[in-house]
Amino acid sequence: MALKLGDYKTDVHNDWCPGCGDFGIVNALQMALSEMGIERDNATIFSGVGCSGKTSHFINTYGVHTLHGRVLTFAQGSKLANPDMTVVAVGGDGDGLGIGAGHFVAAGRRNIDMTYIIFDNGVYGLTKGQASPTLKLGEKTKSLPTPNTNSNVNPIGLAVASGFTFVARGYSYDVRHLKDLIVKAVKHKGLSFLDVLQPCPTYNDVNTRDWYAGVDLAKESMDRHSRIYKLEDTQFDPTVNYAGEVEVNEKLSQALIKSLEWGDKIPTGVFYQNELVSPFSTRLTDIIPNYLENPPAKQIISDAGLPNTDISKILDSLDV
Amino acid sequence: MSSTDFTWLIGGPQGSGVESGANIFSKVCAQMGYQIFGKREFYSNIKGEHSYFTVRVSDENIHSNVNDVNLMVSFDAETIFRHYDEISSDGGIIYDSELENTTTDKVRTLDAPFKDRLHKLLESKNKPFTIAGVLELAAEKGTTLYPVSFKSLLEHLSEKVDNPRLRGLVRMYNVIGVSLSLGLLKMSSTSLVDAIDDIFSKKPQIAEINKQTANYSYDFASDNFENFNYNLTGISKQPDIILVQGHYGTSLGKMVSGCRFQSYYPITPASDESVFLESNGILEIENDRPGSTIVVQTEDEISAIGMMIGASLTGTRSSTSTSGPGFALMTEALGWAGINEVPIVITLYQRSGPSTGLPTRHGQDDLLFTVFAGCGDFPKIVYASGDIEESFYDTGNCFNYADKFQIPVIHMMDKLLSSSVVTCKKFNPKKISIDRGKLLDKVEGEYKRFAFTDDGISPRSKLGMDNGIFWNTGDESDEMGHISEDPQIRIKMMDKRMSRLDLILDSVPITQQAISFGVHDYTIISWGSTKGPIIDAQSMLKKEGIDIGFIQIKLLHPFPTEHVQSLLKGAKVLIDIEANHSGQLGKIFKQNISRDIDYHILKYTGRGMTSTEIYDSLKKIIQNKAAKREVLSHGA
Numbered sequence: 015m016a017l018k019l020g021d022y023k024t025d026v027h028n029d030w031c032p033g034c035g036d037f038g039i040v041n042a043l044q045m046a047l048s049e050m051g052i053e054r055d056n057a058t059i060f061s062g063v064g065c066s067g068k069t070s071h072f073i074n075t076y077g078v079h080t081l082h083g084r085v086l087t088f089a090q091g092s093k094l095a096n097p098d099m100t101v102v103a104v105g106g107d108g109d110g111l112g113i114g115a116g117h118f119v120a121a122g123r124r125n126i127d128m129t130y131i132i133f134d135n136g137v138y139g140l141t142k143g144q145a146s147p148t149l150k151l152g153e154k155t156k157s158l159p160t161p162n163t164n165s166n167v168n169p170i171g172l173a174v175a176s177g178f179t180f181v182a183r184g185y186s187y188d189v190r191h192l193k194d195l196i197v198k199a200v201k202h203k204g205l206s207f208l209d210v211l212q213p214c215p216t217y218n219d220v221n222t223r224d225w226y227a228g229v230d231l232a233k234e235s236m237d238r239h240s241r242i243y244k245l246e247d248t249q250f251d252p253t254v255n256y257a258g259e260v261e262v263n264e265k266l267s268q269a270l271i272k273s274l275e276w277g278d279k280i281p282t283g284v285f286y287q288n289e290l291v292s293p294f295s296t297r298l299t300d301i302i303p304n305y306l307e308n309p310p311a312k313q314i315i316s317d318a319g320l321p322n323t324d325i326s327k328i329l330d331s332l333d334v
Numbered sequence: 335m336s337s338t339d340f341t342w343l344i345g346g347p348q349g350s351g352v353e354s355g356a357n358i359f360s361k362v363c364a365q366m367g368y369q370i371f372g373k374r375e376f377y378s379n380i381k382g383e384h385s386y387f388t389v390r391v392s393d394e395n396i397h398s399n400v401n402d403v404n405l406m407v408s409f410d411a412e413t414i415f416r417h418y419d420e421i422s423s424d425g426g427i428i429y430d431s432e433l434e435n436t437t438t439d440k441v442r443t444l445d446a447p448f449k450d451r452l453h454k455l456l457e458s459k460n461k462p463f464t465i466a467g468v469l470e471l472a473a474e475k476g477t478t479l480y481p482v483s484f485k486s487l488l489e490h491l492s493e494k495v496d497n498p499r500l501r502g503l504v505r506m507y508n509v510i511g512v513s514l515s516l517g518l519l520k521m522s523s524t525s526l527v528d529a530i531d532d533i534f535s536k537k538p539q540i541a542e543i544n545k546q547t548a549n550y551s552y553d554f555a556s557d558n559f560e561n562f563n564y565n566l567t568g569i570s571k572q573p574d575i576i577l578v579q580g581h582y583g584t585s586l587g588k589m590v591s592g593c594r595f596q597s598y599y600p601i602t603p604a605s606d607e608s609v610f611l612e613s614n615g616i617l618e619i620e621n622d623r624p625g626s627t628i629v630v631q632t633e634d635e636i637s638a639i640g641m642m643i644g645a646s647l648t649g650t651r652s653s654t655s656t657s658g659p660g661f662a663l664m665t666e667a668l669g670w671a672g673i674n675e676v677p678i679v680i681t682l683y684q685r686s687g688p689s690t691g692l693p694t695r696h697g698q699d700d701l702l703f704t705v706f707a708g709c710g711d712f713p714k715i716v717y718a719s720g721d722i723e724e725s726f727y728d729t730g731n732c733f734n735y736a737d738k739f740q741i742p743v744i745h746m747m748d749k750l751l752s753s754s755v756v757t758c759k760k761f762n763p764k765k766i767s768i769d770r771g772k773l774l775d776k777v778e779g780e781y782k783r784f785a786f787t788d789d790g791i792s793p794r795s796k797l798g799m800d801n802g803i804f805w806n807t808g809d810e811s812d813e814m815g816h817i818s819e820d821p822q823i824r825i826k827m828m829d830k831r832m833s834r835l836d837l838i839l840d841s842v843p844i845t846q847q848a849i850s851f852g853v854h855d856y857t858i859i860s861w862g863s864t865k866g867p868i869i870d871a872q873s874m875l876k877k878e879g880i881d882i883g884f885i886q887i888k889l890l891h892p893f894p895t896e897h898v899q900s901l902l903k904g905a906k907v908l909i910d911i912e913a914n915h916s917g918q919l920g921k922i923f924k925q926n927i928s929r930d931i932d933y934h935i936l937k938y939t940g941r942g943m944t945s946t947e948i949y950d951s952l953k954k955i956i957q958n959k960a961a962k963r964e965v966l967s968h969g970a
C-alpha cells in the first residue's frame with residue numbers, strides 16, 4: 015500500500031515559533047520519506063535536544079528524542095544492532111558541533127550507513143538565544159549582551175575532515191531542493207551529513223530570511239540577488255569517481271575550499287561524495303561474515319527460556 | 335596427611351613476564367589438583383614499575399590471599415626490597431645472587447616514601463641499604479635463602495645446549511624463576527613442560543627454548559637446593575574444575591545470556607571483558623547459524639552508553655563495561671534509560687577513586703555513587719557479585735532483571751575480582767535462564783509503548799518492528815511517548831516507574847537478594863569481593879571454635895530491607911566490612927534498617943583484603959580490643 019505524505023505526519027501539536035526554519039526541514043524530511051516509500055515502521059528518526067529535538071515527535075515513524083549532544087551515539091547503536099532500518103538523526107548546531115562535536119568526528123571515522131541533519135541557525139534558541147558554534151566571530155545576535163567572542167565551526171569542513179562520505183548543505187526555505195538532498199543523503203551508502211541553514215526568526219536577527227534572500231544586496235537592482243546558490247548549477251563535481259589519492263585529495267580539498275565561501279555568495283548542494291570508502295557494515299562483515307543476514311536485533315538467543323549459545327569450547331579450554 | 339596451604343610470590347618490573355610466570359605456576363598447580371587463588375598487583379604503567387603476583391595454593395577450597403608468603407622468587411632487586419618481610423619464617427626466597435650488592439639508590443622505581451621507611455628500619459637494625467642487608471633481616475627471622483646466579487645459570491645452559499643466543503637472555507628470567515620454584519617444591523616437571531607448550535602453542539621455537547631453560551633450572555633446584563619446609567607433590571584432581579581469570583565470569587555470562595551488543599571505552603580494569611567478547615565475537619548457536627556479539631570501541635563512555643541504549647531499543651540485549659570514572663560520564667544517559675524504561679546492563683568494575691585515584695588498584699568506593707547515580711528519581715537495580723563463579727550466573731540474572739523490569743541494571747564488580755586467577759567449578763550455562771519480560775514478538779491493534787498497566791510494566795516493542803511504532807523522549811511523556819508536562823500525567827508516570835522498586839523486592843527471589851553464611855552473635859555484613867576473605871576468615875575462626883556470622887548483600891538497590899532484617903534477627907553485634915573509607919554499605923544499611931553498625935573493618939590502600947587481616951580484626955573485636963573503625967593496610 016503506497017504511503018502518502020500525510021501518513022508521515024503525527025497529530026502532535028507543533029510549538030515552534032511562527033516562521034521558524036524548522037518547519038521547512040520537517041516538511042522536507044516527510045516528503046523525502048514519502049517519495050522513497052520507506053515503511054514507517056522500518057525507519058527511526060533520532061533527535062537531539064533543543065527546538066530541533068522535537069522533530070521526531072512530528073514524524074510518524076519510530077522516533078527517539080535523545081540527549082543534548084548525544085543523538086549520533088543512540089542512532090549509531092540502533093543502526094548497528096538493526097542494519098535493515100533506515101536511520102536519520104537530526105539536531106541543532108549547538109547539539110552537534112558544540113556539546114556533541116566529539117561524537118560528530120568519531121561518527122565520521124566509522125561511516126555507518128545513516129544520515130545526520132544539522133539545523134544550523136547560529137543560536138541556542140530554546141535557552142533564549144545564546145551564541146552557538148556556527149555563529150561568526152564578532153556577530154551580535156539579538157539577545158547576546160556583547161558580540162560573539164568565539165570563531166565559528168565550519169560544519170562542512172569538519173564533516174569532510176572527519177570522514178563523512180556524503181556532505182551537503184541545504185536551505186530550509188527551499189524545501190524541494192532540501193527534499194532532494196535528503197533523498198540523496200539517505201540513499202548514499204555510508205554516513206551522510208546535511209547542514210541546513212535555518213533562520214531563527216526569534217533570536218537570530220543577523221542571518222534572517224531576508225539576509226539569505228540578499229535583500230540588503232539588492233539595493234535598487236531588479237537582478238536576482240539571493241545569497242544562496244546551488245552547486246549543481248555550476249561546474250562543481252563533488253563525486254570521487256575512482257579510487258586514487260589524487261582524485262580523493264582533489265575532491266576533498268575542493269570541498270574544503272568551497273566550504274569557506276560565505277558572505278555574498280553561499281553555496282548549497284552536494285560538496286563531497288565518496289562511495290568508495292567502505293561503510294562500517296562492510297568492515298564488520300569482514301570480521302563477522304553473517305552480520306548483515308543475522309544482525310544483533312534478529313538473533314535468537316534462547317530456546318524455551320534457556321540459552322542457546324554454546325560456549326563449551328571456551329569452557330573446555332579452561333579445564334585444568 | 336597434612337593439609338596444604340601455601341603462598342608463592344613472583345615479582346619483577348612490569349613487562350618482564352611476571353604474569354606469564356604466574357600463569358605457568360598456576361596452571362601447573364591446578365593440573366596437580368590444587369585449588370588456586372592468585373592475584374596480580376601492578377602500577378598504572380606499561381613497562382618498568384614493580385608488579386607482582388601472589389598465588390595461594392591449597393587442597394581445600396580457598397577464596398582469598400593470606401598475609402604470609404611461603405616462597406618468593408624474584409629476578410630483580412625491587413621485589414626483594416618491597417616484599418622480603420612478607421616471607422614466613424619457615425619460608426624461602428629464591429633470588430638472583432648477582433643482585434646482592436645492589437643498593438636502594440640503584441633501584442630508580444623505589445619511591446621516596448617507601449625508601450625512607452626502609453632506610454629507617456635498616457639503620458635501626460644496623461644493616462646496609464642493600465639487597466644483602468634486607469636478606470640478612472629475612473634470614474635472621476628464619477627464612478631460608480636460595481641464591482642463584484641467573485647469569486651463570488644461563489651461561490652454563492648455553493654451553494650445554496650449544497646455543498650462544500641463550501647467554502644473557504634476560505627474557506628467560508621469569509621461566510628460570512618459576513622452574514627453580516617448581517624444582518624446590520618437588521612439583522611435576524612434566525606439567526611444567528605441558529604448561530609452557532600450552533602458553534607458547536603458537537610459537538614452537540620460543541616454546542622450545544623456554545622448555546630447555548625450564549628443565550635445566552628445575553634440575554638445578556632439585557640438585558642444589560636443600561630440603562624446604564614445603565612441597566607440592568599433588569593431590570587427586572576434582573572433576574569439572576576450571577582455571578579462570580577475573581573477567582571470564584561476566585564475559586562468558588554475557589555470551590550465554592544473549593548479550594549481542596557491547597559498546598565500551600578503554601578503562602582499567604574493565605576493558606579486558608570487552609576485548610575478550612570481541613576476540614570471541616562469533617558465537618556457536620545450538621541448532622542455528624552462528625550468532626555474534628558486536629563490540630564497538632567508542633569515542634568516550636557517553637557514546638558507549640548512548641550506543642548501548644540505541645541497540646537495546648532494537649530489542650537487542652546490550653551492555654557496556656566500565657569503571658568509576660567512565661560510569662561518572664554515563665550518568666546523564668542512565669537517567670534517559672530510566673525515564674524511557676530501557677533495559678541495559680552496565681558492568682561496573684570498580685577501582686580506587688576519587689577521580690583517577692589509584693587507577694590499577696582495588697576499591698569498593700562507588701557504591702553510594704552508583705545507588706544515587708543520575709539526576710531525578712528513577713528505578714534501577716544495583717547488584718554485586720562476590721566472586722568470579724557467582725558473576726557468571728549473576729550476569730544472567732542482571733539481564734533478566736533489566737528485561738523484566740525494563741530498567742537499567744548496574745552489575746558491580748571490582749579490581750580484586752578482575753585481576754584474580756582462580757580455580758572454580760566449571761560454569762554451567764544451563765543454569766542460566768533467559769526471561770525477556772514483556773518484550774513483544776508482534777504487535778496487533780493500537781500500540782502504546784508506555785501504556786498504564788496493573789503491574790506498572792508496559793509491553794515493549796522494538797525499533798523496526800511491524801506496527802510497533804513508539805516515541806521516546808528524555809522529557810516526561812504520555813503513553814505514546816510524546817512530551818507531556820501535564821501534572822496528572824506526571825504523577826501517573828512517576829508512580830508507574832517508581833512502583834518497580836517494590837515489584838523488584840517482591841519478585842526477585844530472596845536467595846538472589848542476600849545470602850546468609852550463618853548468623854551468630856557477631857555477624858558481618860558485606861558486599862562484593864570481600865566475600866572471599868570473609869568466608870576464609872570465618873572458617874579460620876571456626877577451627878578455633880569461634881562462630882562468626884556473615885550476610886552477603888547482593889541486591890544493593892532497591893535495598894532488601896525485609897529480607898536482611900529477618901536474616902539478622904539473631905545477630906547482636908554487627909560488623910561492616912568493605913574496601914572503602916566511609917563504610918558505604920553501612921550507610922545504606924542504616925538508612926534502610928534503623929540499626930547501628932557496631933564495627934567497621936575498612937581498607938582503602940587499593941590492595942585487596944586478605945583473610946589474615948580480617949581474621950585478626952575479628953579477633954580483636956571479639957576480645958573487645960578493637961576500635962569502632964578498624965583500618966587495614968597489608969600489602970605492597
